[in-house]
Amino acid sequence: MELALSLGDAPKPFTFLDKTPKLSNKDLGFCMGLGTSSGSRSSDEKTREARESEEDDGDERRRVSSDPPLQLDLLPFTPVLRTHQPSSQLRFPWLTDNLASEPGSSDGPGRGLDVNRFPTVATAAEETDDGAALSSPNSTVSSFQMDFCVRNGGRSKRDLDVETERASSRASDDEENGSTRKKLRLSKEQSAFLEESFKEHSTLNPKQKLALAKQLNLRPRQVEVWFQNRRARTKLKQTEVDCEYLKRCCETLTEENRRLQKELQELRALKTSQPFYMQLPATTLTMCPSCERVATTTTTTSGTNGNTTATTTTATTTNNTTNSAAMSLAKARLYPFSSQVQAHMQQAPAHQAAS
């Protein structure tokens, strides 16, 4: 049985270079179905996809470390974070055309997630190291120094103060003992934005990573780790769904098998009690394992001399698109049934006489 499950949409090219400012989430969502699975993309496919997305950028990897850093304007503040509108209206940093075409962009950069401009916040020179220069313990402090007051429409000021205080407290702790492993919690806004970005693309190319990092005031390494962990969580969730579904399939098939066994017993009992069963047409269903044709063979033996035999056979080709689970179910139903019935028929004296 083949089980295809997918979270989100099918692989598709990156759209961060698209000229359309609209983000389409129509293909997003949770899909579960039976049938031929497209399979998970191999790493080289994904690499190729990422590379294709970078074609216009030349060799992105080398540029990251050698060329001047990307100067990406922060987006005008996204309505979703201000007014809790549907998340589909979130805009991502790589959709740079949004900036130019946004009529209300007079607010200027910095209103997106409103990154607080601390002196230690990622400078252009720091970003060229892809986080290496930002990886000092103190650099993570800036992750929590975002200006929540402007954009947290649905949250109380008290909550924001608590969160900011926690962040600053942790930051000070990190400053005290810089050797301790830092465990930083991303803010809800950062997580939500990363989540929306993940819905768009479950993997990031360097440009997207840098843009997201800058947008959220995180280190690129943090964005990268978040996506890695997010993919792992998705996979885990998917495995759980798979397991649950297969469990249900197993239960269904077990029940079906039980029912058929009972049916077979009834037929056997009927045979022993009513020997004239021969007057009824015996129908045998067989399926070719290779071509998956289902053949229905009806054999009628009539007359007293037993030499009149009529056999009609119809073949039905199953739709190739029929899901494999159904095929497996059919096979489970047909093969035991046909083999047992055929064996049963061969044991019948009248059938032997007819043959």
Add this chain to the structure above:
DNA sequence: ATGGGGACCCGCCTTACCTCA
């Protein structure tokens, strides 16, 4: 043309930390 080395990314596993009941 071929192979080695480096850079980069990914998945997987694990650890360490945080939050909450």
Add this chain to the structure above:
DNA sequence: TGTGAGGTAAGGCGGGTCCCC
């Protein structure tokens, strides 16, 4: 107040791919 469970950011490792020499 202490504690265990669950969530999650981050570290480490191995493997794959690509590019350069």
